[in-house]
Amino acid sequence: MKLSGWGNFPVVDCQLSRPRNEEELANAVMASRAIARGNGRAYGDSALSRTNTIDMRKFNHMLSFDPETGQLVAEAGVLLSDIIAAFLPRGWFPAVTPGTRFVSLGGMVAADVHGKNHHIDGSFGNCVDWLDVMTPDGEIMRCSRAENTELFEWTMGGMGLTGVVLRVALRLRSVETGWIRQTTHVAQNLDDAIDLFEDTLDATYSVAWIDCLSTGETLGRSLVMLGEHATLDELPGTCRANRFPSVTAQKLGVPFNLPGFCLNQYSVRAFNALYYWNGQRGDTTSYVNWNSYFYPLDSIRDWNRIYGRKGFAQFQCVLPLDSARAGLNEMLKEISESGRGSFLAVLKRFGQQDSRFSFPMEGYTLALDFPMSDRSVSLIQKLGQMTAAHGGRIYLAKDSIMDAQSLRATDATRVSEFERIRHNSGAAERFASVQSERLKL
Amino acid sequence: MSIGPVLILGARSDIALATAHSYAELGHPIQLAARKSETLQTAKEDLEIRYQVQVTLHDFDVLDLENQAEFIDALPELPEIAVCAVGVLGDQDSDEQDHLAAVQVMRANYEGPASILALLANRFEQRGSGTLVGISSVAGERGRATNYIYGSAKAGFTAFLSGLRNRLANTGVHVVTVLPGFVDTKMTENLDLPNKLTAQPSEVGEAIVRATRKHKNVIYVKPIWALVMTVIRYIPEPLFKKMRI
Numbered sequence: 195m196k197l198s199g200w201g202n203f204p205v206v207d208c209q210l211s212r213p214r215n216e217e218e219l220a221n222a223v224m225a226s227r228a229i230a231r232g233n234g235r236a237y238g239d240s241a242l243s244r245t246n247t248i249d250m251r252k253f254n255h256m257l258s259f260d261p262e263t264g265q266l267v268a269e270a271g272v273l274l275s276d277i278i279a280a281f282l283p284r285g286w287f288p289a290v291t292p293g294t295r296f297v298s299l300g301g302m303v304a305a306d307v308h309g310k311n312h313h314i315d316g317s318f319g320n321c322v323d324w325l326d327v328m329t330p331d332g333e334i335m336r337c338s339r340a341e342n343t344e345l346f347e348w349t350m351g352g353m354g355l356t357g358v359v360l361r362v363a364l365r366l367r368s369v370e371t372g373w374i375r376q377t378t379h380v381a382q383n384l385d386d387a388i389d390l391f392e393d394t395l396d397a398t399y400s401v402a403w404i405d406c407l408s409t410g411e412t413l414g415r416s417l418v419m420l421g422e423h424a425t426l427d428e429l430p431g432t433c434r435a436n437r438f439p440s441v442t443a444q445k446l447g448v449p450f451n452l453p454g455f456c457l458n459q460y461s462v463r464a465f466n467a468l469y470y471w472n473g474q475r476g477d478t479t480s481y482v483n484w485n486s487y488f489y490p491l492d493s494i495r496d497w498n499r500i501y502g503r504k505g506f507a508q509f510q511c512v513l514p515l516d517s518a519r520a521g522l523n524e525m526l527k528e529i530s531e532s533g534r535g536s537f538l539a540v541l542k543r544f545g546q547q548d549s550r551f552s553f554p555m556e557g558y559t560l561a562l563d564f565p566m567s568d569r570s571v572s573l574i575q576k577l578g579q580m581t582a583a584h585g586g587r588i589y590l591a592k593d594s595i596m597d598a599q600s601l602r603a604t605d606a607t608r609v610s611e612f613e614r615i616r617h618n619s620g621a622a623e624r625f626a627s628v629q630s631e632r633l634k635l
Numbered sequence: 636m637s638i639g640p641v642l643i644l645g646a647r648s649d650i651a652l653a654t655a656h657s658y659a660e661l662g663h664p665i666q667l668a669a670r671k672s673e674t675l676q677t678a679k680e681d682l683e684i685r686y687q688v689q690v691t692l693h694d695f696d697v698l699d700l701e702n703q704a705e706f707i708d709a710l711p712e713l714p715e716i717a718v719c720a721v722g723v724l725g726d727q728d729s730d731e732q733d734h735l736a737a738v739q740v741m742r743a744n745y746e747g748p749a750s751i752l753a754l755l756a757n758r759f760e761q762r763g764s765g766t767l768v769g770i771s772s773v774a775g776e777r778g779r780a781t782n783y784i785y786g787s788a789k790a791g792f793t794a795f796l797s798g799l800r801n802r803l804a805n806t807g808v809h810v811v812t813v814l815p816g817f818v819d820t821k822m823t824e825n826l827d828l829p830n831k832l833t834a835q836p837s838e839v840g841e842a843i844v845r846a847t848r849k850h851k852n853v854i855y856v857k858p859i860w861a862l863v864m865t866v867i868r869y870i871p872e873p874l875f876k877k878m879r880i
Contacts, residue, residue, distance in 0.1 A: 256685055257681070280684065280686070
């Protein structure tokens with residue numbers, strides 16, 4: 195069947211199986227080179243295999259929860275949205291969450307996802323206690339920081355190429371309410387935004403929306419949004435009455451693929467309205483419910499369709515601290531001159547991270563969408579070269595464009611180590627995605 | 636609506652488990668009944684962790700008619716709602732050549748389900764309250780060459796439910812007939828189903844909960860099926876017998 199990632203590009207005809215138990219899964223793994231697929235939220239071709247894509251969503255049971263430690267053990271096909279639905283009313287929230295709650299636990303492990311709190315709490319791997327992984331021989335191996343360490347470390351961020359993640363033990367964070375105290379700061383340009391990030395490193399959550407069309411003095415003008423979990427006492431009465439707000443039904447939806455030009459018109463207006471509103475009011479503080487704070491796009495069902503039938507590509511890089519300022523200015527200039535990118539980009543400060551193959555490193559990460567076209571592809575390639583030149587990395591969960599050479603230009607040492615590990619464990623013969631083949635991993 | 640226990644008969648199927656999730660989400664304790672019920676331990680724990688409701692497992696074989704009354708007596712509590720999700724599709728082609736296998740399909744889809752609901756109906760009637768939900772099939776609306784063994788049994792089950800509803804109309808006991816159409820389940824995973832006509836198990840579960848709350852009598856999970864089946868019912872027999880649908 196035809197499958198794609200969230201970006202609707204590339205669309206690939208894939209053989210898909212849907213195992214329901216470990217035996218069926220082992221049979222699928224042993225059949226031919228395979229890749230596990232969760233809820234299809236990687237943007238590109240990370241979870242596609244022409245001959246053997248394994249849909250893991252039948253493995254969707256929660257297995258145990260310890261209210262003393264907040265440790266939840268669940269199968270890899272469980273979605274983050276299910277975890278929030280079950281545990282937020284009891285005062286628990288994911289310790290690390292990406293920008294959509296419709297990701298599977300297996301996918302979160304494979305991409306070692308990050309959230310707006312990376313500078314404080316690190317990536318998803320930091321709240322994972324152990325994993326059960328189906329290895330190339332079809333056996334299940336428990337791995338953690340204490341046992342089978344190598345498997346654990348390389349599976350976290352290993353894009354499903356070391357084995358199939360079957361069970362995850364993760365720690366949730368205890369929260370007093372489902373509300374976030376959000377403070378919005380206006381930054382006149384990119385340097386201003388970076389200064390703001392550096393001055394607010396103690397904020398739990400931080401992220402910036404950048405206007406990609408502004409140029410010159412205002413290149414990179416942005417809204418920097420900081421957030422803290424609100425306590426019950428500080429909440430205004432209306433919020434306090436609804437301590438753990440539930441997800442209201444999705445009212446908005448994108449029923450079919452829109453022609454590409456719609457997108458920028460909407461987002462331009464929305465951003466401008468916000469920017470000037472905030473600019474006039476000065477720094478503003480408000481209480482926002484968890485869903486609109488962490489998952490603003492989730493409430494627009496199928497938002498990926500706004501890019502039309504050709505789909506889109508997302509570019510996300512991270513640049514190390516010392517070259518971030520120069521590198522990002524250069525990139526934004528390139529993007530605004532091209533007029534190709536989405537109107538909005540997302541900028542985020544990463545904290546330190548030591549991991550084998552995960553994306554984050556201490557520095558700044560920039561993410562934006564491009565409607566799929568030849569010119570977008572060449573711009574993304576150019577941005578990739580700039581990333582390499584500044585010592586940065588590309589996020590594989592978003593990538594659908596890079597080639598083997600440009601991956602090695604950004605990440606040579608880690609890539610060759612990853613290849614060695616995969617070769618030694620037999621994973622190289624057993625696990626492959628369209629992406630790993632493109633990148634010759 | 637009170638949140639008394641919900642008994643799910645044939646609890647291993649995708650539709651049955653999805654229905655259990657939908658009721659548990661509202662806080663109903665769940666009684667899962669199936670053959671070899673100990674294999675539903677993971678499903679039980681999943682429901683308990685997610686919804687903090689009590690879930691119990693019960694061995695139940697729909698064709699073991701002699702022990703059905705005993706099965707009901709052994710439940711921790713007479714359920715408020717009983718959902719019968721028992722059913723087997725069979726293999727039409729081979730069952731055509733093996734009449735005893737065909738009879739097994741008929742019994743599992745009609746005789747067994749009707750029998751257990753008959754017993755539950757009497758207990759509910761005596762109590763003066765309760766809801767019985769029978770998951771039947773659009774296949775029972777008109778016999779077709781490709782699945783008439785299964786379909787005929789479902790036709791019988793549908794008629795049984797309709798009669799039961801009629802009988803119990805003024806007793807405080809309500810009967811819901813569910814005609815799901817195509818559903819993306821293990822039962823149908825080898826069939827090539829049209830997307831627009833195919834429901835997810837969770838949609839069936841939600842539709843069943845809605846139907847019990849609103850006292851619906853007969854529901855199609857996807858409304859389009861009401862139209863499809865109306866058309867199929869009205870095709871004149873001389874024409875219908877020559878069609879392959």
